[in-house]
Amino acid sequence: RKGLALRYGRTMQCIAGIHYNFSLPEALWPLLRDAEGSSESDRDYQSSAYIALIRNFRRYSWLLMYLFGASPALDKGFLRGRPHQLEELDGETLFLPYATSLRMSDLGYQSNAQAGLTPCYNNLDSYTDSLRKAVGTPYPPYVEIGTHVDGEWVQLNTNILQIENEYYSNIRPKRVTYTGERPIQALTSRGVQYVEVRCLDINPFLPVGIDLTEARFLDAFLLFCALEESPQLDNGECSQCTSNFLTVVKEGRRPGLELHRDGQPITLKAWATELIGRIGQLADLLDRAHGGDEHAKALEEQQAKVDDASLTPSAQVLARMTEHDENFVQFSLRQSRIHAETFREQPLPAERQQAYETLARDSLAEQSRLEQQEVGDFDLFVGAYQASILAISN
The missing domain is CATH 1.20.5 (Single alpha-helices involved in coiled-coils or other helix-helix interfaces)
Structure with a gap:
């Protein structure tokens, strides 16, 4: 971790989020391949399908930031004098009035060195080639620091990435590695095994930061991304995906906010409602498979947030801070104490x-x-x- 602290600072490393792993049963992929009449091998078809899921995730992940973003404010000390365009909520707190997730904005866990690194998700080879280049390309500011200071290691190398897992992305294709094996080696030799969603904020109102309702929606959302047609991304659509995402993290709750789909403006509310309706078909299938209607209820809860932005976690954070007349640190400590007491009241059984x-x-x-x-x-x-x-x- 020393190299990460040197490159990005210890304050930046305090940022925490949720990583949500998702995969479909291995036995499903050959069935889908045969149904499509694909000539690819099982491994290559599965990898291609997961990469297609990732392309759709890039198209629609702005919806997750609206629904689950929970970082509209931050403590002034976090910026350490860096320039910003935030507003003052109080003497100790900065915010944006319609923000959903400042953690996922350019104020969050980002890297100037990686600004030009945009791995292509049109196939697995182009993705791994991009990462391979990044872990082998020197970055002048890191070269200036060097790998050793006073005889001690401070970073593994002076390249854009020290290791592949240093790449900051909203979602990654993954494969469980063997001991001593690099992530690129695992992906290249055995293909994609699952995806890792990395853009989710910790919900400060939930004891463990996420609940079953959110998880059920995520499963339906990711299944939708996996099964929906997923054309290749050209440069124009890539830029549009990035723009939509950054717009929502900074002003997703702005009334009448417009995004862009196929180059044309569309309101967030209209597009979100349409997407939730289409995802609902997958939620119904999941409920039929598991019994009950919990996935459908999870979608209803998300639609309520689309209809009323005050129900989103980001709006609730600002509302609670105002209600209790507290700054960001005071709000965070109060919620932490509430959750600590929740866990103390539910001790583990002695045998566990x-x-x-x-x-x-x-x-x-x-x-x-x-x-x-x-x-x-x-x-x-x-x-x-x-x-x-x-x-x-x-």
């Missing part, structure tokens, strides 16, 4: 507590054993790790 304590002891013992077996120094390890990216480039 004991099981976790045993797992913790065993884990620490295993860590100690592995550390005692380690041979060689860190310099050699880093050298071998860096060389591995060259091996899969050739």
Whole structure:
């Protein structure tokens, strides 16, 4: 983590969000491939389908920011004197009145070094090629710092990315890696296994930051992205997707807000209502598979937010701060204490507590054993790790 702290600052690393992993059953992909009459192998068809899901996610992820964005304000100290266009809510708090997720704006976890890095999601090869280039291309400000300061490692290399997982994106194609294997190697050799959604804010009104209602909507939304037709993205549509997303994170609750679809203006409310209606067909299928109507209810709850922006988490954050006459830090501490008390009132059963304590002891013992077996120094390890990216480039 030292290299990340040096590149982006410790304050930036305090930003937290939810990563939501999603996959479809492995047995489904061959059935879909046969139904489409595709000549691709099972592995290649599955990878292509997940990349197509990601393209649709880029088209529609602005909806998630409207519905679940929960960071319309921040403490003044976070910016540390950086220029901004935020407004003052009080003496200690900055905000934008219609923002949904400042965390996902250019004020959040971003990197100037990565500004020109836009991996293409039209196929897996172009995506991995973009990342491979980034982990092998020096970035002058990082070169100036160097890899060592006073004989100590401060970053693994001086390239745009130290490792692939340093790339900031709203969603990633993923594959579980073997010990010592790089993410690019796993994707290249075995294809995409699941996607990782990375743009979701922690909801400060929920004890664990997310609830089943949100998860059920996400499942229906991502299933929609997977099954909906997903044409290739050209440069114009890529820019439009990015613009729509950034517009919603900064002013998604603005009355009458317009986005752009196929180059034409459309109100957020009209487009969101249309999308939720189409996603509803998948929610109905999920309810038929699981029994009950929980997915349909989850969609109804999201439609209510579209109809009334005051019901969104971002609006609720500002409303509660105003109601209690508190700044951002005071609001955050009050919610944290509420959630802490919730968990204290629900202690783990004794047998489960004991099981976790045993797992913790065993884990620490295993860590100690592995550390005692380690041979060689860190310099050699880093050298071998860096060389591995060259091996899969050739």
